[in-house]
Amino acid sequence: MLSRSKSEYEDLSNKFRLTSFDYHKQYSHFYAHRLREMTSLLLPLAEEHWSNKYAVKKLCDLHEEQTETCIIIGTIYKHQAHKPSILREISEENQLAPQPPREHYADLEDKLILEDELQRVRLYGKVDGRFMSTGVVCAVLGSIEEDGRFDVEEILYYEAGPQKPLSNKGYNRKLVLLSGINCTGADDYIDELNLFQHWLCGNVFGKQNSQIVRVIVAGNSVGKATEESQTTSLQPRNNDNNGAVKAICAIDGWFASWSKSVSIDIMPGAHDPANFMLPQQPFHPFMFPKASKSTSFRSVPNPYAFSLDNNQFVGCSGQNINDLLRCTMIEKPLEALRSTLVWGHLAPTAPDTLACYPYVDTDPLILQECPHVYFAGNCDVFETDLHKGSKKQTTRLICIPNFSKTQSIAVVDLDTLDCKEIKFKTDK
Structure with missing residues (x-):
């Protein structure tokens, strides 16, 4: 078993977890x-x-x-x-x-x-x-x-508020971000996922991967079994039940294997069998019976906020960015991600064109503090930039590539906030 670096983790997503379900309120x-x-x-x-x-x-x-x-x-x-x-x-x-x-x-x-x-x-x-x-x-x-x-x-604009100093532990710690596995129950990119698993477990490139302290899967782990007509964010998706069951069983096996080696957090996405409105709630443990047996496996909400060694991370599975691209003339997902950071709100188009729970006395999507890393999943290509705020905030922006399209992931260095893409394409 690979000996990994340690990092102090704290879940900051309680504000995204619903404690009541009252849908009779006006927006x-x-x-x-x-x-x-x-x-x-x-x-x-x-x-x-x-x-x-x-x-x-x-x-x-x-x-x-x-x-x-x-x-x-x-x-x-x-x-x-x-x-x-x-x-x-x-x-x-x-x-x-x-x-x-x-x-x-x-x-x-x-x-x-x-x-x-x-x-x-x-x-x-x-x-x-x-x-x-x-x-x-x-x-x-x-x-x-x-x-x-x-x-x-x-x-x-509010510009996402104040920011705590970046915590530098002096030793390499890395965070892995991936999204859009889009498993359908068939042999979806099985060679690429196998290669990723070997890399994650340290069987490829030696022990340098012991620096990985956590893996975040930012939505769309389960894909569409059949091609469906394009829907807007106001129209719920209609997944095929049999295909979804096969896909969940298949992805459960992958998550169970990965969680034996490293801590892994799973966010729901637009295609996943989860609630449609933001914030999407964590998957029930019964959804992934094999992976849920491991203490290293966690189901988390979308959006998701957490800290590693007091460094703040916030991200979504991509619905907020896709909807913003529809409603504006912003052309690149990275610029849409930057805009939401500058505006100080994760999803300003909710609930206008993006479905959202009808909160009454709170808005958990407001960015009260400026994160050190801000990411969006399920993007067509990998993009990243280091954003400098007017109050000297520094935030690493990351558009996580869709694995089913690119067979690639994003890796973040927690000490320097450097970010790079790693591809797992295989010749078939």
Whole structure:
């Protein structure tokens, strides 16, 4: 048995675990709490950033005859004509004004509106609606114009809050990130998974893999047994039951083998047999009967937050990034991931176009503290960058490649935050 480096682990995901299941609430409570909480976080930043030179006002205090510059804190609403609409679906069912479905909703004609508790105002000026989404809370500096629009001079985001110093233990420790195994019960990439298992257990490249302290599987462990038509994030997936059972049995065997050698955390994803709404809850132990016998195996929620030696890690299985790409003109998953970090929210498009539990008095998706590593699973290709925040925060951004497409994983050095891709492709 390979002797591994040790790392102190702490699960920080309790806020994503549901203790009640009340789906009768309206989402207005969720948006109201997000605005209240983000306002309390943004207000001191705005006063510091603009040196208390400008008054912070509510939209109801603005009048067209007043032209002084002021600060408004509110939630962005992006009016998009091509966004999925239940009213449009009903009209199509009745053969009224049918419209072809769109994979992307963003358009140059989209309008940005800022809302607070009472009113809303149209934004223009130094704000680019192409790269903004509904649900973002921000502070804007500007003035009201005669036509009732708000002329934006500058915009301020929370930027994921403060960050603890990076803990450097002085010896190599590595974290493995993979996603999108998409097992269907057939011999899915069995040679590549075997090679990965040998590498993980130290049978390839000697004992250098003893530096691996943990493996995170970021969603979509179970794939679709058959090809299905493309669905939007508002439409639940319909997995074939027999195929799902075979896939779970197969992936359970892999997880059981891996957990004998290293600690492994399994997140649910869009294709997995789990609840559809974010946050997705951990798999029941009965889902993986073989792997669950090991104390090194853990089912965790999506999103997932944890710490290793006091370094903070946060990540999702990719639904938040995919939905943001649909709603904006952001082209790369890495830039979408960076945007959510800057905005200080894991999934601003939830619950507008991304299904989410109807919280009443909390929003667990707000990034209260800036993580050292922030990742998204199930991306088409591996991408990474070291993001520098305005408050000297440093965050390693990682787009984890889809294993079924790339046969590759991401490996992070916990001391330096360096990240690299390792491929396990075999010639067949």
